Amino acid sequence: MNSSVKNITPLHNLLSVTPQNFTETALAVFNFQYSQNAVYNRFCNVLYIDPLKINAVNKIPFLPIAFFKTHIVTTTQFEAAAIFESSGTTQTINSKHLVKEIALYEQSFSAAFRLFYGNPADWCIIAILPSYLERNNSSLVMMADKLIEQSGHAKSGFYLNNLQKLHDTIVQLEKQQQKTLLIGVTFALLDFAEQFPMPLQYTTIMETGGMKGRREELTRQEVHEILCNNFKVNKIHSEYGMTELLSQGYSKGDGIFNCPPWMKVLIREDDDPLSVQLSSYSNIVSGAVNVIDFANLYSCSFIATDDVGKLYPDESFEILGRLDNSDMRGCSLLAL
Numbered sequence: 001m002n003s004s005v006k007n008i009t010p011l012h013n014l015l016s017v018t019p020q021n022f023t024e025t026a027l028a029v030f031n032f033q034y035s036q037n038a039v040y041n042r043f044c045n046v047l048y049i050d051p052l053k054i055n056a057v058n059k060i061p062f063l064p065i066a067f068f069k070t071h072i073v074t075t076t077q078f079e080a081a082a083i084f085e086s087s088g089t090t091q092t093i094n095s096k097h098l099v100k101e102i103a104l105y106e107q108s109f110s111a112a113f114r115l116f117y118g119n120p121a122d123w124c125i126i127a128i129l130p131s132y133l134e135r136n137n138s139s140l141v142m143m144a145d146k147l148i149e150q151s152g153h154a155k156s157g158f159y160l161n162n163l164q165k166l167h168d169t170i171v172q173l174e175k176q177q178q179k180t181l182l183i184g185v186t187f188a189l190l191d192f193a194e195q196f197p198m199p200l201q202y203t204t205i206m207e208t209g210g211m212k213g214r215r216e217e218l219t220r221q222e223v224h225e226i227l228c229n230n231f232k233v234n235k236i237h238s239e240y241g242m243t244e245l246l247s248q249g250y251s252k253g254d255g256i257f258n259c260p261p262w263m264k265v266l267i268r269e270d271d272d273p274l275s276v277q278l279s280s281y282s283n284i285v286s287g288a289v290n291v292i293d294f295a296n297l298y299s300c301s302f303i304a305t306d307d308v309g310k311l312y313p314d315e316s317f318e319i320l321g322r323l324d325n326s327d328m329r330g331c332s333l334l335a336l
Helices: 003-008 022-036 038-046 102-117 139-151 163-175 186-195 220-231
Strands: 082-085 096-099 124-128 180-184 203-207 237-240 249-251 256-258 263-269 272-277 285-293 302-311 317-322
Touching (some): 022 038, 082 139, 096 102, 102 139, 102 249, 124 139, 180 186, 186 220, 263 302, 272 285
Antiparallel strands (some): 285 302
16 A cells, blocks of 8 residues: 555545545545455456556546446455445345445545535434335445434434324424425335325425335436425435445435535446546536545445436536446456
């Protein structure tokens, strides 16, 4: 490990990265992970990547996200403090993300929440995540649980399938003019909206995605229109996160997301995975989504996702859908 990596590994340094030192940090993290991550190292070598020639962010190789389903993606050797696992069916292979330090994940999501929404103690935070609560290894459940704890409000908590209790609680909070965050998976929010439509003035609704075969698949725009109509609100907020990332992007409406400073979205060409584009001062670029996440210091910070998106000049982004046959992409490059 070189000295530049040593200088960025403390949590407060990694998560206080600025636009001015983002490239320097990214290159240091790349060198650290290239030298200390066996899977990422072999992936780069198969592509004949010369690490000495990686001198810009868009030259860094991005590991296909499917490797989290087929390989143990870790930087340095360690005993995992937690293993986050994606949801799926008995016929699918789930992603597994080995986490060295829970503190790094907690600091990442806590700092991002404060950046976009302020102090959790100012909120009553209510989560309806039924499909995730059925598992013991969901990163989303851990995040919601910790934010609920930081909220400290007596009514903050998980409301599993008791929608009547949820309704009664929100009615009470609305009467008290209490600022409330209702965060939930898409199908649960739709169920609640259809059974208990009501006008909301003090409640922010945040969907995290996720139908998982529970309902007819709808576009994000269709989901937001239903929720806006049933709750008489102007905007629906969204969270962009996944098992393979330890940071989240947030949207305060219209499906346009922003990242915290230690996370960045780039666009790659679908037919040329090594062709990576940063945001441009004048152009909107579309294609497959790559993510840099410095909180992934001990797994891989450079992830080629299976999402298709649009990147705007101000570095905000929109998710348009998924790549076809995404599970098979990239895995054939490396067989261990």
